[in-house]
Amino acid sequence: xxxxxxxxxxxxxxxxxxxxxxxxxxxxxxxxxxxxxxxxxxxxxxxxxxxxxxxxxxxxxxxxxxxxxxxxxxxxxxxxxxxxxxxxxxxxxxxxxxxxxxxxxxxxxxxxxx
Amino acid sequence: xxxxxxxxxxxxxxxxxxxxxxxxxxxxxxxxxxxxxxxxxxxxxxxxxxxxxxxxxxxxxxxxxxxxxxxxxxxxxxxxxxxxxxxxxxxxxxxxxxxxxxxxxxxxxxxxxxxxxxxxxxxxxxxxxxxxxxxxxxxxxxxxxxxxxxxxxxxxxxxxxxxxxxxxxxxxxxxxxxxxxxxxxxxxxxxxxxxxxxxxxxxxxxxxxxxxxxxxxxxxxxxxxxxxxxxxxxxxxxxxxxxxxxxxxxxxxxxxxxxxxxxxxxxxxxxxxxxxxxxxxxxxxxxxxxxxxxxxxxxxxxxxxxxxxxxxxxxxxxxxxxxxxxxxxxxxxxxxxxxxxxxxxxxxxxxxxxxxxxxxxxxxxxxxxxxxxxxxxxxxxxxxxxxxxxxxxxxxxxxxxxxxxxxxxxxxxxxxxxxxxxxxxxxxxxxxxxxxxxxxxxxxxxxxxxxxxxxxxxxxxxxxxxxxxxxxxxxxxxxxxxxxxxxxxxxxxxxxxxxxxxxxxxxxxxxxxxxxxxxxxxxxxxxxxxxxxxxxxxxxxxxxxxxxxxxxxxxxxxxxxxxxxxxxxxxxxxxxxxxxxxxxxxxxxxxxxxxxxxxxxxxxxxxxxxxxxxxxxxxxxxxxxxxxxxxxxxxxxxxxxxxxxxxxxxxxxxxxxxxxxxxxxxxxxxxxxxxxxxxxxxxxxxxxxxxxxxxxxxxxxxxxxxxxxxxxxxxxxxxxxxxxxxxxxxxxxxxxxxxxxxxxxxxxxxxxxxxxxxxxxxxxxxxxxxxxxxxxxxxxxxxxxxxxxxxxxxxxxxxxxxxxxxxxxxxxxxxxxxxxxxxxxxxxxxxxxxxxxxxxxxxxxxxxxxxxxxxxxxxxxxxxxxxxxxxxxxxx
Numbered sequence: 001x002x003x004x005x006x007x008x009x010x011x012x013x014x015x016x017x018x019x020x021x022x023x024x025x026x027x028x029x030x031x032x033x034x035x036x037x038x039x040x041x042x043x044x045x046x047x048x049x050x051x052x053x054x055x056x057x058x059x060x061x062x063x064x065x066x067x068x069x070x071x072x073x074x075x076x077x078x079x080x081x082x083x084x085x086x087x088x089x090x091x092x093x094x095x096x097x098x099x100x101x102x103x104x105x106x107x108x109x110x111x112x113x114x
Numbered sequence: 115x116x117x118x119x120x121x122x123x124x125x126x127x128x129x130x131x132x133x134x135x136x137x138x139x140x141x142x143x144x145x146x147x148x149x150x151x152x153x154x155x156x157x158x159x160x161x162x163x164x165x166x167x168x169x170x171x172x173x174x175x176x177x178x179x180x181x182x183x184x185x186x187x188x189x190x191x192x193x194x195x196x197x198x199x200x201x202x203x204x205x206x207x208x209x210x211x212x213x214x215x216x217x218x219x220x221x222x223x224x225x226x227x228x229x230x231x232x233x234x235x236x237x238x239x240x241x242x243x244x245x246x247x248x249x250x251x252x253x254x255x256x257x258x259x260x261x262x263x264x265x266x267x268x269x270x271x272x273x274x275x276x277x278x279x280x281x282x283x284x285x286x287x288x289x290x291x292x293x294x295x296x297x298x299x300x301x302x303x304x305x306x307x308x309x310x311x312x313x314x315x316x317x318x319x320x321x322x323x324x325x326x327x328x329x330x331x332x333x334x335x336x337x338x339x340x341x342x343x344x345x346x347x348x349x350x351x352x353x354x355x356x357x358x359x360x361x362x363x364x365x366x367x368x369x370x371x372x373x374x375x376x377x378x379x380x381x382x383x384x385x386x387x388x389x390x391x392x393x394x395x396x397x398x399x400x401x402x403x404x405x406x407x408x409x410x411x412x413x414x415x416x417x418x419x420x421x422x423x424x425x426x427x428x429x430x431x432x433x434x435x436x437x438x439x440x441x442x443x444x445x446x447x448x449x450x451x452x453x454x455x456x457x458x459x460x461x462x463x464x465x466x467x468x469x470x471x472x473x474x475x476x477x478x479x480x481x482x483x484x485x486x487x488x489x490x491x492x493x494x495x496x497x498x499x500x501x502x503x504x505x506x507x508x509x510x511x512x513x514x515x516x517x518x519x520x521x522x523x524x525x526x527x528x529x530x531x532x533x534x535x536x537x538x539x540x541x542x543x544x545x546x547x548x549x550x551x552x553x554x555x556x557x558x559x560x561x562x563x564x565x566x567x568x569x570x571x572x573x574x575x576x577x578x579x580x581x582x583x584x585x586x587x588x589x590x591x592x593x594x595x596x597x598x599x600x601x602x603x604x605x606x607x608x609x610x611x612x613x614x615x616x617x618x619x620x621x622x623x624x625x626x627x628x629x630x631x632x633x634x635x636x637x638x639x640x641x642x643x644x645x646x647x648x649x650x651x652x653x654x655x656x657x658x659x660x661x662x663x664x665x666x667x668x669x670x671x672x673x674x675x676x677x678x679x680x681x682x683x684x685x686x687x688x689x690x691x692x693x694x695x696x697x698x699x700x701x702x703x704x705x706x707x708x709x710x711x712x713x714x715x716x717x718x719x720x721x722x723x724x725x726x727x728x729x730x731x732x733x734x735x736x737x738x739x740x741x742x743x744x745x746x747x748x749x750x751x752x753x754x755x756x757x758x759x760x761x762x763x764x765x766x767x768x769x770x771x772x773x774x775x776x777x778x779x780x781x782x783x784x785x786x787x788x789x790x791x792x793x794x795x796x797x798x799x800x801x802x803x804x805x806x807x808x809x810x811x812x813x814x815x816x817x818x819x820x821x822x823x824x825x826x827x828x829x830x831x832x833x834x835x836x837x838x839x840x841x842x843x844x845x846x847x848x849x850x851x852x853x854x855x856x857x858x859x860x861x862x863x864x865x866x867x868x869x870x871x872x873x874x875x876x877x878x879x880x881x882x883x884x885x886x887x888x889x890x891x892x893x894x895x896x897x898x899x900x901x902x903x904x905x906x907x908x909x910x911x912x913x914x915x916x917x918x919x920x921x922x923x924x925x926x927x928x929x930x931x932x933x934x935x936x937x938x939x940x941x942x943x944x945x946x947x948x949x950x951x952x953x954x955x956x957x958x959x960x961x962x963x964x965x966x967x968x969x970x971x972x973x974x975x976x977x978x979x980x981x982x983x984x985x986x987x988x989x990x
Contacts, residue, residue: 031131032138050135050161051170054128058174070127073134080131 016048016056017065018099021084021092024066028083031057057082065091124175128168136161182491186498193499200471201503203882204464208507208551210875211457213514216539216547218453220519221526222446224537229435231367231534233305237270237395238434239404243412243427250430250437254388254422257381259415263391266411268404270396273300274389275371276379279638279811280353281841282339287830288841290638291335291353294373297381298325303392304370309333311347311362318378325378329358333366335374351375354640354839369533385419386764393431405429421762435532442530445861448942452609452872455602457550459876461557462599463883468500469591470890497556504555508548515539515547525867527860592887593923600927601934603873603880604963608935609942610866610873611955617862619793626787626796627678628714629849631668632815633822634677635661635829636843639810643837645766651729651805653836654812658706660832661814666825668817671709672804677813678713678849679788679856682799689745690755690777700741700798701789702758704807710784712817720752720782723803731771731805735778739786741798754780756800761807768809778802792858813843822848877963881970888920889974899978900986909979916975924967928960 023029023037034057035048060066065088073079084092139157148156161167172181194201232238241263242250255263255274264272276295281288301313308330319325329351331340340346350357358377370376371390381389395404409429416423479492516539523537637657644650654672662670675683682701688694707722709715723734735756742751755777763770778800790797804812818825826846833840853859892899899912939951 030134030138032135035135036142050132051163051167054132054167054171055174058171062174062176077134077137078130079134080127 015099016052017060018092018095019046019048020053020056020060021065021088021095024082024084024088025092028069028081030079030081034082060088064088121177121180128171132161132164132167182494183498186495187502189495190499190502194502197471200467203886204467204503205507205510207460207463207467207879207882208504209510209514210879211453211460212508212511212547212551213518214453214872214875215450215457215550216511216515216543217518217522218446218449219546220515220539220543221522221537222450223543224535225526225531226435226439226443226446229438229532229535231306231365231536232370232434234394235434237397237399239393239395239401239431240434240437241391241393241408242430242432243424244430245424246426250432251424251427252390253412255391255415256385256388256419256422257383258385259418260381260389260391262411262415263393263408266407268395268399268407270394271299271303272394273297273303273392274379274381275300275392276389277371277373278641279841279843280375280640281839283352283355283839287834288839289339290841290844292372292374293353293377294371294375295377295379296370297379297389300370300379300392301330303394304368306365306368308362308368309365310344311360313362313364314376314378319380323380325380327356327358328361328378329353330362330364330376331360332372332374332376333364333368336363367534367536372533386767388419388422395431401431401433404431421760421764438531441857442527442861445865448865449868452606452869455606456872456876456879459599459602459606459879459883462595462602463879463886464503466592466595466883467886469595470886472496474890474894501552501555504551508551511551512539512544512547522864522868525860525864527857527864528855530857530861589891593926596884596887596920596923597927597930599880599883600924600963600967601931603876604928604931604959605934605938606869606873606876607959607963608931608951608956610869611959612942612951613862613866613869615955617866620858620862623788623792625679625853626715626785627849629678629853631819631822631848632712632817633826633846633848634673634813634815634852635826635833635846636811636813637833637840638843639812640839641810642766645769647731647763647769647771647805647808650769650808651731654804654808655729656836657812657833657840658708658814660836661816661829662708664816664825664828664832666818666820666828668819669708669712670817671712671815672706672812673709673815674704674804674807674809674812676703676705676709676801677815677852679853680791681789682797684797685758685760687800688757688759690757692745698745698798700737700758700800702761703789703799703801704804705801706804709801709815712815713787715787716785718783718785720780722782728803728805732803733771733773733776733778733806734781734803736782736784736801737780738784738789738796738799738801740796741800742783744798751780751783756780758800763807768807770807771805774806792853792856815849877966880963881966884920884924884967885970885974888916888971889977891919892916892974892978896978896981896986899981900983903981903983903986912979913975916978917971920967920971924964924971928963931963932956932960 019038020034023034023041026037029037031053035050035053038046038048057066061068061082064085066082067085068080068082070078071081136154136157139160140153143153143156144150158164241253241255243253244250260272260274263269274297278293278295280291280293282291296314298314298316298319301308301315307313311330313330314328317326318328331346331351336342336346346360347362349360351360352358353375358375364376379389395401405428408431412423412427412429416427482492483489519537519539639650644653658670658672661667673681675681682703684699685702687698687700687702689698706728707724710717710722717736718739720736722736723732727734737751737756742749745751746754757775757777759775761770761774763774784801786796787799788796789799814829816822816825816829823846830842833842847855854863899907899915902912902915903909935951935956942951
């Protein structure tokens with residue numbers, strides 16, 4: 001079972017990181033919030049499951065691309081809130097341009113010049 | 115600990131984070147109209163397996179190895195407990211080697227590497243010289259000479275000491291106290307702070323004045339005499355009717371000169387009074403340069419006081435520990451070599467067993483690798499097991515080392531190691547031991563691990579059977595390991611044989627005197643007492659008479675310097691009318707006529723001088739057989755004359771009869787008795803009346819009907835009646851006991867016992883190794899033997915097959931061992947003194963080894979041959 005999750009993380013790795021960083025660009029967010037934002041912004045198309053999301057969040061935190069703070073929520077609960085760091089911002093730019101290149105390249109293949 | 119705490123914290127945070135996620139999801143579902151239960155269940159379903167999510171998230175922390183380690187250790191422990199035989203043998207093999215190595219290394223560290231607590235010990239030297247031939251001599255200097263030595267260019271500082279036996283004069287019988295007189299700079303020179311109070315200070319012995327009456331106590335003396343009274347500083351101690359104020363107590367390791375009390379020493383200008391110099395060289399000055407500089411200085415001194423120096427000499431400064439290194443260094447390094455062999459053999463065992471198990475587990479490894487275990491993961495698992503074994507071995511090894519260390523320290527020859535040495539399992543030694551264990555684990559754990567970590571999965575899986583003979587490669591490795599073990603064991607056994615024979619020859623040596631029921635009671639004479647020749651002679655005579663009167667005493671003889679088996683002053687002598695071609699040396703002994711009777715040394719020719727002649731200091735001499743044979747081959751010894759030119763008195767210390775350096779008439783020949791230790795040949799000896807030379811110390815040899823120590827108190831009381839202040843040496847040993855304290859005896863005993871012990875352990879280890887290999891091979895071939903027997907092979911045939919598989923490695927090992935032993939024989943002979951390897955020992959050792967090997971093969975072989983074929987075939 002654990003192998004299944006690990007494999008998926010690997011498949012999604014680059015893309016998921018990009019999505020998380022992009023989501024946090026709009027403001028600090030907790031884990032559930034990140035997953036909901038990705039789902040909402042993709043028109044319910046992309047569903048990030050928890051087994052991919054949390055390892056990715058913790059990994060990005062370890063790389064110092066995102067930071068985290070413990071805050072108290074409206075219903076008096078301690079919540080871990082992630083925010084984008086300066087290094088993360090830079091990384092986001094890099095990942096974005098890379099994604100656009102890939103996207104252009106694939107687009108070019110699918111729609112050869114008329 | 116901190117790490118664990120951090121781990122727990124992150125664990126809790128993750129839990130909180132996930133709970134929050136679930137709660138948010140559930141809340142959202144409820145807002146969309148779901149019931150509480152539906153919302154909870156839905157959120158959970160969407161989330162997935164909480165445990166698994168946590169697991170993969172934890173992976174991102176990069177701490178997974180820690181969890182794996184925990185799992186590996188648990189699994190390893192289960193595997194090891196499942197094979198208790200294997201585990202016990204491996205752990206014991208390691209523990210024995212590590213324990214013995216640690217113990218011996220601890221002794222070496224304590225005695226040879228770091229024995230002294232003093233400051234800058236490496237620059238402290240003893241002022242010693244070598245004569246043209248013979249042993250180093252310690253040179254004592256008088257006051258003015260010491261002042262000159264201080265000025266020498268290579269010398270940083272000089273302190274000096276003298277020793278004297280004092281007595282406490284507070285109790286019933288006077289108690290002997292070894293006083294060490296130190297110049298007032300000595301405590302600064304030695305640089306060790308005191309335990310209580312202060313050391314001696316320059317103000318304790320102001321220049322040109324008598325020193326203050328202050329005393330610093332030795333630690334042992336403080337413990338014994340004052341029960342370690344912490345309030346002792348400031349109290350008084352009475353020594354020979356003089357009161358001293360106790361100003362301090364030294365630390366336990368401060369045993370300079372083995373002093374019991376340290377008193378300030380005033381250097382006098384009297385040229386006859388000499389002191390033992392303590393010299394520290396300047397930093398950067400080589401021993402050689404210092405030797406050269408001091409040579410001319412000492413030659414100048416020798417002109418001033420010729421009697422304090424040998425005729426020809428060259429200065430050879432000795433480091434503080436050089437003497438001990440020479441005495442015991444070889445022995446200790448030899449022991450280290452022995453235990454290193456033991457360790458190697460033990461490691462060989464571990465390697466054999468791990469290798470065998472590695473092969474046996476090939477199937478298991480193949481299965482693991484087939485279901486996705488990475489190579490490094492399997493390697494790590496095996497390494498964890500090996501490390502668990504070696505750490506357990508190290509732990510038990512340290513415990514064993516502790517016991518063995520106590521044994522060795524007990525058996526160390528008393529004067530062959532510095533008494534300052536603190537021999538214990540200390541930190542460097544402990545680190546050495548743990549390092550050794552880890553290295554052993556890694557080296558011998560990894561070699562089978564490397565092989566079984568890349569099993570040829572297909573091949574192993576296909577060969578459906580678990581029982582198959584090991585590959586050629588592993589069989590060859592086993593053979594080499596077994597052969598190596600046997601070779602090393604043979605070397606150790608041969609060394610043990612040689613050491614034991616050397617010791618037996620020391621024990622059975624023909625002494626030439628009868629030590630049984632004789633005790634020597636030493637009598638130190640007080641300073642400034644009995645200072646004339648007549649007075650001291652009469653005093654000694656009275657002491658002897660009084661002691662002879664004790665009921666159980668059979669006979670009592672006085673001997674100033676003649677306690678066998680190492681007695682007499684070694685001096686040059688001349689024979690009247692026979693000019694010497696080369697230097698003639700003999701042991702000169704000063705004794706009373708009863709000495710020979712007390713020791714049962716028979717008179718062979720002539721007569722012994724009588725009491726009257728003794729009291730007049732008659733110049734008569736007895737010689738021993740060796741001297742008679744060597745210098746009077748024609749049997750004309752009786753009536754000849756012998757002269758010892760260096761025999762001169764030095765009042766008020768040594769009182770000699772007038773003309774002591776003149777001619778002595780030889781009146782008799784006595785039988786040879788050991789006088790140069792238990793191993794060396796007997797030296798030529800001359801016996802003269804004790805009145806010829808009376809130093810400030812003498813002793814009475816008492817032969818008794820009952821065990822002599824029972825009479826000691828009576829002896830002390832009798833001496834007390836002659837002089838109420840006269841003490842005797844505190845530690846009295848009878849002559850039987852003294853033999854056991856001779857360096858040859860103690861060293862021989864130490865080496866023989868330990869070597870024998872180590873050799874037996876090595877033999878046991880090697881036998882276990884061989885047994886393990888054979889029984890492992892046999893268990894794997896059970897099926898094959900079943901088939902062979904079903905096809906008509908007899909049990910005898912099977913027995914032979916098993917034996918044949920071991921013959922090559924055993925024979926190879928024996929051969930290699932014999933060659934190794936013969937090659938190393940010279941080294942062995944140098945370190946185990948008085949030993950030589952002969953065919954008998956070698957043959958005996960080979961026989962013992964082959965018999966043991968045979969037995970180790972026979973047990974598993976018999977098991978194989980007695981197996982029922984139907985059972986064997988079905989056991990697949």
